[in-house]
Amino acid sequence: MSSLSASRRPHPALRWVHKQLFPNLLQSILTLATLGLLLWSVPKVLDWLIFSATFVGSSKADCVGGGACWLPVVNRIDLFVYGFYPDTETWRVNLAFVLAGAIIPLLYFKRIDRRWVLGYMMLLPFVMWWLLKGGLGLSSVSSTQFAGILVTVFLGVIGMLFALPMGILLALGRRSKKPAIKLLCVLYIELVRSVPVITLLFMASLMVQLFLPEGVTIDILARVLIVLVMFTAAYMAETIRGGLQGMAKGQYEAAKALGFSYWKTMSVIILPQVLRNTIPPLLTQFIGLFKETTLVVVVGVLDVVGIAMSTTSAPEWIGLEHEVYLFLAMFFFVICFALSRYARHLEKQLEKSR
Amino acid sequence: MNTVNEPRSVDADAPVAVRIDALNKWYGHFHALKNVSLEVKTGERIVICGPSGSGKSTLIRCVNQLEQHQEGDIVVLGQLLDDHPKRLRQIRREVGMCFQHFNLFPHLSVLKNCTLPQTANLGIAESEAMAYALKLLERVKMREHANKYPGQLSGGQQQRIAIARALCMRPKIMLFDEPTSALDPEMIAEVLEVMVDLAAEGMTMLCVTHEMGFARKVADRVVFMDQGEIVEQAPPEQFFSQPESPRTQQFLNQIINHGVTAG
Ligand SMILES: Nc1ncnc2c1ncn2[C@@H]1O[C@H](COP(=O)(O)OP(=O)(O)OP(=O)(O)O)[C@@H](O)[C@H]1O
Numbered sequence: 001m002s003s004l005s006a007s008r009r010p011h012p013a014l015r016w017v018h019k020q021l022f023p024n025l026l027q028s029i030l031t032l033a034t035l036g037l038l039l040w041s042v043p044k045v046l047d048w049l050i051f052s053a054t055f056v057g058s059s060k061a062d063c064v065g066g067g068a069c070w071l072p073v074v075n076r077i078d079l080f081v082y083g084f085y086p087d088t089e090t091w092r093v094n095l096a097f098v099l100a101g102a103i104i105p106l107l108y109f110k111r112i113d114r115r116w117v118l119g120y121m122m123l124l125p126f127v128m129w130w131l132l133k134g135g136l137g138l139s140s141v142s143s144t145q146f147a148g149i150l151v152t153v154f155l156g157v158i159g160m161l162f163a164l165p166m167g168i169l170l171a172l173g174r175r176s177k178k179p180a181i182k183l184l185c186v187l188y189i190e191l192v193r194s195v196p197v198i199t200l201l202f203m204a205s206l207m208v209q210l211f212l213p214e215g216v217t218i219d220i221l222a223r224v225l226i227v228l229v230m231f232t233a234a235y236m237a238e239t240i241r242g243g244l245q246g247m248a249k250g251q252y253e254a255a256k257a258l259g260f261s262y263w264k265t266m267s268v269i270i271l272p273q274v275l276r277n278t279i280p281p282l283l284t285q286f287i288g289l290f291k292e293t294t295l296v297v298v299v300g301v302l303d304v305v306g307i308a309m310s311t312t313s314a315p316e317w318i319g320l321e322h323e324v325y326l327f328l329a330m331f332f333f334v335i336c337f338a339l340s341r342y343a344r345h346l347e348k349q350l351e352k353s354r
Numbered sequence: 355m356n357t358v359n360e361p362r363s364v365d366a367d368a369p370v371a372v373r374i375d376a377l378n379k380w381y382g383h384f385h386a387l388k389n390v391s392l393e394v395k396t397g398e399r400i401v402i403c404g405p406s407g408s409g410k411s412t413l414i415r416c417v418n419q420l421e422q423h424q425e426g427d428i429v430v431l432g433q434l435l436d437d438h439p440k441r442l443r444q445i446r447r448e449v450g451m452c453f454q455h456f457n458l459f460p461h462l463s464v465l466k467n468c469t470l471p472q473t474a475n476l477g478i479a480e481s482e483a484m485a486y487a488l489k490l491l492e493r494v495k496m497r498e499h500a501n502k503y504p505g506q507l508s509g510g511q512q513q514r515i516a517i518a519r520a521l522c523m524r525p526k527i528m529l530f531d532e533p534t535s536a537l538d539p540e541m542i543a544e545v546l547e548v549m550v551d552l553a554a555e556g557m558t559m560l561c562v563t564h565e566m567g568f569a570r571k572v573a574d575r576v577v578f579m580d581q582g583e584i585v586e587q588a589p590p591e592q593f594f595s596q597p598e599s600p601r602t603q604q605f606l607n608q609i610i611n612h613g614v615t616a617g
């Protein structure tokens with residue numbers, strides 16, 4: 001840069017700055033403008049979010065710093081996380097979170113036999129259901145006590161893990177040579193994909209009751225779960241179908257020539273390859289499902305959004321919508337962004353291994 | 355390469371391994387096989403050649419029903435082929451096949467490629483399957499690569515593994531569909547060597563190949579196909595020195611002019 005500099009070639013970092021930020025006049029102006037905007041806004045935002053914000057206190061009156069008032073979140077964090085789950089049983093929720101989170105490292109380490117991972121993922125929804133809902137030695141917890149992040153994670157994880165096998169079956173069915181099966185799967189997939197989830201949720205909460213005999217009720221959580229599974233499965237089926245179509249014909253032929261049956265061909269030769277290739281898009285679908293779970297609030301299930309809404313309308317915290325919804329946004333952002341980075345990372349790895 | 359012992363004539367009354375009778379096959383309206391009849395005795399080595407699109411692949415793929423035919427009968431190891439799925443699987447387990455593009459299972463290690471068909475389809479215990487797979491990998495000189503994945507190996511190596519994998523099913527008949535034509539020239543010899551060994555052991559073989567050196571060395575009969583028909587079949591000496599049909603002569607001329615490996 002400077003004529004005093006001894007070396008002819010500028011430092012790589014400087015070259016990068018030059019090339020990326022100041023390649024021409026227009027770009028330079030934009031860079032400077034952005035820089036100015038950041039310099040002006042970031043301190044303000046940080047100040048509001050953190051430095052002048054109030055984290056400790058017992059009521060709105062304690063918020064005097066002029067910044068954000070995080071008290072409704074801080075003081076109600078148990079409600080946000082565990083909902084109305086019995087206090088003595090919250091360890092079950094924590095354990096369920098840990099078990100669900102364990103999928104990520106399990107997928108990450110390639111040393112672990114894929115069959116174990118698959119087995120774990122198949123068992124997990126049942127274990128989570130049992131842990132959270134109770135029965136078989138655990139005290140039973142009513143669905144009305146489910147609320148907050150608990151519901152979001154419960155619906156997201158169990159929904160995803162049930163949707164995956166169903167999506168696989170639908171994808172296989174759609175490619176079946178048997179016309180009846182094929183037609184059924186196509187109808188199902190296309191029907192579900194052309195209706196908004198929210199409609200399906202209303203149907204589940206209101207209409208299902210019409211068809212059931214008097215006195216028989218299906219748990220509301222089970223009902224919304226079924227809707228989310230049905231919905232996600234239809235989309236996953238399309239992703240997996242794409243993977244199946246991308247499979248080389250030679251793989252089927254080799255399997256056939258070796259005398260593999262249809263189900264063995266699928267389960268040990270085709271699907272392991274397809275699933276490996278479709279993990280990134282499936283993970284993206286999981287992110288979608290995770291966000292979609294917030295819609296259950298319209299049928300009266302209090303997920304994390306429901307708790308936020310009830311918090312903002314509680315008399316003692318009225319007027320603090322910004323903070324509460326910001327917290328909500330950050331919660332979803334952190335999880336979804338991490339998952340989407342992870343999906344991207346897996347995708348890159350797959351590209352490399354080709 | 356070791357030469358197969360002369361004389362290579364197969365016992366005249368050896369049992370029939372494959373009998374194809376008046377076979378007709380259409381792809382839509384395209385008549386791909388026209389009234390093809392062929393009998394292969396147990397232990398016989400057949401080389402099928404002919405110009406591109408003449409129906410060679412279609413013919414041998416009918417033998418294990420990777421392609422279904424519309425007319426005519428195919429009897430493999432005494433079993434008339436029909437579309438009964440279970441019987442078909444049974445036949446396929448006794449008929450090995452090697453493909454032009456190997457078609458190994460890329461998500462499985464070399465060893466697993468060889469053991470999985472045994473454990474899944476023959477009900478053989480894992481340990482026994484492993485021992486047998488290693489024996490066959492040794493035979494195709496790939497034992498030291500047993501724990502690698504197909505993607506880490508050269509074409510020639512992959513094809514040898516594909517042969518070992520097919521042999522793991524203890525087949526009585528082996529089908530080869532241009533096993534060397536996707537390979538770089540320097541790898542062709544290593545695959546042919548394995549095939550020559552296999553022939554020397556008395557395996558019944560149907561090979562689609564343009565390797566005329568291989569045909570001369572191991573074939574009991576060379577079958578020439580053109581436009582969906584068998585034009586001529588003869589022992590290799592006769593086939594190469596005095597071809598009868600002008601179409602055969604033309605084909606042989608072309609092959610000689612383009613080098614032995616031309617496809
Ligand atoms: N799945 C298919 N659908 C329609 N036509 C096909 C199909 N497979 C093969 N054919 C046609 O049938 C004819 C015979 O094909 P086949 O693959 O048996 O030829 P081949 O002798 O093996 O040729 P090559 O030396 O190029 O492999 C060709 O004309 C081909 O276009």
Ligand SMILES: [Mg+2]
Nearest residue numbers: 410411412532
């Ligand atoms: Mg061919």
